[in-house]
Amino acid sequence: MSIPDEKIHPVATGRAAETVAKHQEPQELVFYAGWFCPYVQRSWIALEEKGIPYQYKEVNPYKKEKHFLEINPKGLVPAIEYKGKALYESLVLCEFFEDAFPAHTLHLLPQDPLERAYARLWIDFISKSVVPSVQRLIQAQDANKQREALEDSVKALRTVAAQVKGPWFLGTQFSLVDVVLAPWIVRDYIITEHRGYTREAVGADWKEYAARLENRDSVLATQSDKEHYAEIYQRYLRDEAMSEVAKAIRAGRPLP
Ligand SMILES: N[C@@H](CCC(=O)N[C@@H](CS)C(=O)NCC(=O)O)C(=O)O
Incomplete structure (x- = not known):
């Protein structure tokens, strides 16, 4: 029998679980993520590479909960809240991290x-x-x-x-x-x-x-x-x- 999309394993495991545990403190940047999602992993890698402070919040995007739809009307992870504003789309987020945190440890796009x-x-x-x-x-x-x-x-x-x-x-x-x-x-x-x-x-x-x-x-x-x-x-x-x-x-x- 197939597992319905809403009943996925609820949280990250392995190394990702350790990273989640290190990012529970409230921060200006809240990262709404699903541990399983390849699009999430893109933005998550960018956050880790740049050493940006963030708070990780696990969301099951298949449930389309009201609060999450207010952040991303498409109901997809990844999404973020930063200084009270919401953004989503993995590639847009990766570029935003680069633009908003240029001086952080490393550039993910060339300067030229x-x-x-x-x-x-x-x-x-x-x-x-x-x-x-x-x-x-x-x-x-x-x-x-x-x-x-x-x-x-x-x-x-x-x-x-x-x-x-x-x-x-x-x-x-x-x-x-x-x-x-x-x-x-x-x-x-x-x-x-x-x-x-x-x-x-x-x-x-x-x-x-x-x-x-x-x-x-x-x-x-x-x-x-x-x-x-x-x-x-x-x-x-x-x-x-x-x-x-x-x-x-x-x-x-x-x-x-
Ligand atoms: N174009 C989006 C795709 C994101 C996406 O499809 N995320 C999936 C999880 S991997 C999702 O939230 N799915 C919920 C659904 O399909 O209802 C991005 O790059 O962020």
Whole structure:
């Protein structure tokens, strides 16, 4: 029997639980998060990388509670409240952290406008090509559709791989391009176990880059135990999930 979307495991586990415990004190910035969500993990990695003080609040976005809908009318995590204002959308939040906390330990976007635009170009590619094709692969039931989605995913990832300068996407600077990719890399064991994907199929350099990225401290610190992700992905793998993302993929619409 499938687990309804509202009944997901309630809290983070493993390393992510330790990070949550360190961020319970009230702060100017409140981070509304779902431990399981790859979009949340992007913004969470950015917060950790930049050392921004934040208060972590766990939300089950499938419940669409009134208070949360006042923060994000779309009812999706991640969202934040900062100085009494609400914001949402993982990529917007990542850029906001960079703009609002420029002097914090590290820049996640280059200072040069051309290089900044180049980073955004690849973030856009990841959003429009990598994430949708991987999501289609997870939800595809029919063997032909799975083959097609696997080809699209590997092709999109090879396009990204060809641009990785090493050790990070932009070279020596760890950037938002690495941040936005990381959650899909740490979850790629799902498509390896169920859909025939391998990092080697993308390339030997990709395999090394992926291993480097999944072992970065901010990525590990925002990571829950694998068995709990697997529980959530079961519904996606049977194409029974009722999330906005799952519905958009089924209807052939762009992701929310
Ligand atoms: N475009 C959004 C997507 C966020 C998103 O889809 N979050 C999921 C969890 S991974 C969610 O809140 N789902 C609730 C729902 O679908 O009802 C972003 O980048 O922040």
